[in-house]
Amino acid sequence: MASALRTVLVVGTGLIGTSVALALRQHGVRVLLADRDQAAVRLARELGAGEDWEPEAGPKADLAVISVPPAHVATELLALQQQDAAAYYTDVASVKAEPIHRAAQLECDLRTYVASHPLAGRERSGPGAARADLFLGRPWALCPTPEAAPGARAAVLRLVELCGGNPVVVDAAEHDRAVAVVSHAPHVAASAVAARLADAPEVALGLAGQGVRDVTRIAGSDPGLWLGILSGNATPVAEVLEAVSRDLAEAATALRSLADGDGTATDDITQLLKRGVAGHDRIPGKHGGPAPAYVVVQVVIGDRPGQLARLFQVCDEVGVNVEDVRLEHAPGLPLGIAEVSVQPDAAAVLTRALHERGWQVP
Secondary structure, eight states, rough: OOOOOOOOEEEOOOOHHHHHHHHHTTTTTTEEOOOOOHHHHHHHHHHHHHHEETTTTTOOOEEEESSGGGHHHHHHHHHHHHTTEEEEEEEEESOOOOHHHHHHHOOGGGGGEEEEEEEEEEESOOOGGGTTTTTOOOOEEEOOOOOOOHHHOOOOOHHHHHOOOEEEEOOOOHHHHHHHIIIIHHHHHHHHHTTTTTTHHHHHHHHHHHHHHHHHHGGGSSSSHHHHHHHHHHOOOOHHHHHHHHHHHHHHHHHHHTTTTOGGGGGHHHHHHHHHHHHHHHHHHTTBBBBOOEEEEEEEEETTTTTHOOOOOOHTTTTOOEEEEEOOOOOSSSSSEEEEEEHHHHHHHHHHHHHHTTOOOO
């Protein structure tokens, strides 16, 4: 049976905490906000995320959501439990095993606590980047310990439901190994590629296209935030990076051999590229399960207000659903390319409609 959440305390009003608060407010939940950074609380409050928490004034929250760096989750949990701030508690840190272990060491009440992690985020941080729909359809890991009471599990499940997430129950250590592969190590790899651009000549930057933007997009996130994440999951991330490093070292050796005229070296490179394709194809689609094969319709679009709206209007008029869209800008020109992903049987319909309405479709 779903747990009723009438009042929720959110401790930590950054991107995730404020997004949780905004999502709950849409369902009429009273949200209390707390953060050591009073400017962050003030901004979150001005955005409509909730009201200031006054511990002495009450009321006791049904659930406290701890949205602080992994290293501080356990101490924050202990402090809140000592204040009897809520009936139940969860956290939303991206590392799970170490905070749970530390909470046990501090003798926190694990009966009222269920660790969790919404797998959602943005390159931007802080309450100003928060969105009420940040978690819609996104996996939300739940890592209850054996001590967790049914009421605690129900309360956190209700939180996920109200935020629109997809709950996934998983062991904490398994969670940390998983996010090392799909999130933490990729961030370090993206940073390593982006670091090559810091001293790259201007001619290289002038030739930068969508490929390098895609690979380095997540490298623009807050280094301080990511240091805390990586420190809390150091061993699993290191193991993934070591495996990636071996692949890269072997590719570099093969390329050196190829440059020296050894044609057989192409086999090693080809195998790595094929393994990359196989791994890419296993990434779930937007509705889960295997990613469907969409057709990309490229449209030249002017860098002017309303152009995307006009493009989407054409899609609506001919009954074509836009499965995904990407924009690639043309450096130095007031235009770009919109890459509209559609179902295969809709590509010809959309292309014809765009041509008839004067759009340039390469």
